[in-house]
Amino acid sequence: MKKxxxxxxxxxxxxxxxxxxxxxxxxxxxxxxxxxDGVYTESVASAWTNPxxxxxxxxxxxxxxxxALDLKMDYVDNSNxxxxxxxxxxxxxxxxxxxxxxNEDVHLGLIFGSVGGTIVxxxxxxxxxxxxxxxxxxxxxxxPSLSFKVTEKVSVGIGAQFNYxxxxxxxxxxxxxxxxxxxxxxxxxxxxxxDRWAVGLSYRSKLExxxxxxxxxxxxxxxxxxxxxxFPTIVDVSGSYDITKQFTLLSSVQxxxxxxxxxxxxxxxTINSRPYLPQGITRGWDDAWKFAIGADYQITPKxxxxxxxxxxTSLQDDPTQQWVDMPVGEQFRYSLGLSTYWxxxxxxxxxxxxxxxxxxxxxxxxxxxxxxxxxxxxVGANVTF
Numbered sequence: 001m002k003k004x005x006x007x008x009x010x011x012x013x014x015x016x017x018x019x020x021x022x023x024x025x026x027x028x029x030x031x032x033x034x035x036x037d038g039v040y041t042e043s044v045a046s047a048w049t050n051p052x053x054x055x056x057x058x059x060x061x062x063x064x065x066x067x068a069l070d071l072k073m074d075y076v077d078n079s080n081x082x083x084x085x086x087x088x089x090x091x092x093x094x095x096x097x098x099x100x101x102x103n104e105d106v107h108l109g110l111i112f113g114s115v116g117g118t119i120v121x122x123x124x125x126x127x128x129x130x131x132x133x134x135x136x137x138x139x140x141x142x143x144p145s146l147s148f149k150v151t152e153k154v155s156v157g158i159g160a161q162f163n164y165x166x167x168x169x170x171x172x173x174x175x176x177x178x179x180x181x182x183x184x185x186x187x188x189x190x191x192x193x194x195d196r197w198a199v200g201l202s203y204r205s206k207l208e209x210x211x212x213x214x215x216x217x218x219x220x221x222x223x224x225x226x227x228x229x230x231f232p233t234i235v236d237v238s239g240s241y242d243i244t245k246q247f248t249l250l251s252s253v254q255x256x257x258x259x260x261x262x263x264x265x266x267x268x269x270t271i272n273s274r275p276y277l278p279q280g281i282t283r284g285w286d287d288a289w290k291f292a293i294g295a296d297y298q299i300t301p302k303x304x305x306x307x308x309x310x311x312x313t314s315l316q317d318d319p320t321q322q323w324v325d326m327p328v329g330e331q332f333r334y335s336l337g338l339s340t341y342w343x344x345x346x347x348x349x350x351x352x353x354x355x356x357x358x359x360x361x362x363x364x365x366x367x368x369x370x371x372x373x374x375x376x377x378x379v380g381a382n383v384t385f
Contacts, residue, residue, distance in 0.1 A: 024352065024378050025067050025093035025114045026141075029250065031337015031350035032294025033308030036250025038200035038238025039191060042346065043384050044097035047109045049236055050189035050202040051145035051157025054099045054107040065095035065113065067380030073120065073356075075324075077127045077370040084370075085126025089119050093380075104149075111143035115163070115231070127368050128324035129172040135325070136178070137229055139165035139209070143187070154192055161185040165209035165229045176213040176225060183207040183231075196242040206260060207231040233257040246298040250308070254290040258315050261285060281323045285315040294335075306337035306350070319362035327372040329359040348382040 027034045028046035038050035044063040046053045070090050077083035095113030102108050121134040145159030161184060168178040189202030209229035216222055238252040261283060294308030312331040316322060335352040356374030363369065 023115060024069070024380065025065055025095045026111070027065070028063075028382070029294065029296075029306070029308075029337075029348075030065075030067075030352055030378070030380060030382070031306035031308065031335055031339070031348060032250050032296060033292050033310040033333050033335040033352065035252050035292035035294030035308045035310070036238050036240045037252060038189065038202050038236045039193070039198040039240050040238075040250070043348070043382055044099050044109065044111075045095060045382065047097060047099060047145055047147075047157070047159075048095075048111050048113070048143060050191060050200045050238065051109060051159045051187065052147050052155040052189040052191035052200065052202070054109050054145065054147040054157060055105075055149040055155035055191070056193060057099050057107065059101045061099050061384065063095075063097040063382060063384040065093075065097075065380060065382045067093045067095075067378060069093065070377040071120070071374070072376075073122075073372060073374040075122070075126060075128065075370055075372050077368075079369065080127060082125075083127030085122040085128065087120045087122045089121070091119065099147075106149075107147045109143075109145040109147065109157075109159070111141070111145065111159075113141060115139050115141045124172040127370070131171055131366070131368075132169070132324045133172055134170040136168040137165070139163050139207075139229065139231070145187070153194065154190070156190045157188065159187045161187060161205070161207060163207050163209065163231070167209070167211050167213065167227060167229055169227075172218075174215045174217045174223070176215040179211045179213045181209040181211050181229070183209045189236075198240050200236075200238045202236045202238075204234040204236075206233045206257065230261050232260060248296045250292075250294040250296060252290070252292040252310075254292075256288040256290070258285045259287045282321060283316065283323075284318065284321045285328070286313075288315055289313045292333075296339075302340055304339040306335075306339065306348075308335045308337075309333065319360040322359060322361040322372075323363070324361070324368065327359040327361060327374075329357045331356055344385065346384040348384075350378070350380055350382070352378040354378070 026048040028037045028040045028043040040046040041056040073087045075085040093114045099109040119136050124133050142162040147157035149155050163183040166180040185205035185207045187204040191200040211227045235255045241249045290312045292310035296306050298304045310333040314330045315328040332355040337350040339348045354376040359372045
C-alpha cells in the first residue's frame, strides 16, 4: 500500500504558527498576539515557546489557559453558485502549565495542552464535496521541560514533546474511522535578560503522526488509507524592552519549515480503479515567517492593557496548487488584552481576530475554480497563581 498524507483544513496550532496551525491555547501573551512569548515570565505558558523562561518564575507557579474559538470558512465558486460552500466551527481549548524550582539553578516544568486541531464541515453539496465534507483532526501535547540558570542573566532550557493526535475524515464518496497516533520530538531555548530588556531564542522539532485508517466507500467497499498529521519545525526569536516602568514593547519573529511537506499523495493501493477517491496533490509549499509586535501598558497598579498584531506569510501563492483540505494564504491577527490581580492570582483576558484572507483556487481538472475566505474569533482567559 502506498502511504498517503492528508493535511486537514486547520492546523494551527492551530495553532502563533503558519499555515492554519492554531496555538492560542499554549500562548502566554495572547492579548499581544503572542508577541514576546519567548521572553515573557508572567505566565508559565511561555515555557511552551521557550523553556528557559522558567528560570525567572520563582519557586513555583501555575498557569491555566481557557479559550474558545469561532471559525468560519466560505468557498465561492466562480461559475456555479450552487457549488458554494461554508463551514462554521465553535470549540473550546485548554492548556495547563506548572513549574517548580528543584534547586537554586534548576526548574522543572510540566506542560499539557491542545497544540492544534478543529472540526470543519462543509456538507456534501458543495463543489469540493467529493474531496472534503467533514474533517476532525486534533493533537494534544505533554511537554516536560527543564531550565538551567547559567548566570543571573543567562538561562537555557530543554524539553521533550509527547504528542497524541487523532484523525477522521468524510467526503461524499468515502468515510474513515477515527484513529489515534503518538509522535515524539524535543524543544530547546535560551534567554538573556537585563533589567529593562530581554531576548530569547528557541527551537521546536517537527512532529509527524502516522495513521492507517479503515474507510468505507459509496460502493460499500472497505479500503485502508495511510495518512499523516504534521507539525513543522519552529524557530522563534523574541524580545521585550521596557520603555518606562509602565510601558513595555514586545516582539517575535518565527520561522516554520513547511517546505518539508511539499507533496500530499493521497493514494491507496488500487487508486486507478477508484477514480472517486482523492488524487495526489503537489503542494509546493514554501517555509513561512511570522512577525508579531505588541505592547503592554500598566494603567494602574492593578490593571494593565495589551494589544498586538501579527502577520504570517503565505505558504502557496499559485492557485493551481491550492487544494480544498488546506487552502493557505497570508494571515493577519489583531488582539486586545486586559490584565489584573485577584489577591495574588493574575488574570489575563484576551480577544483575538484572525483574518485568513482570500485564497484563490484553480483546479480545472476537477472543476474547482473559486476562492476561499476565512476568519477566526478567539476569546479566552489565562489564570496564573
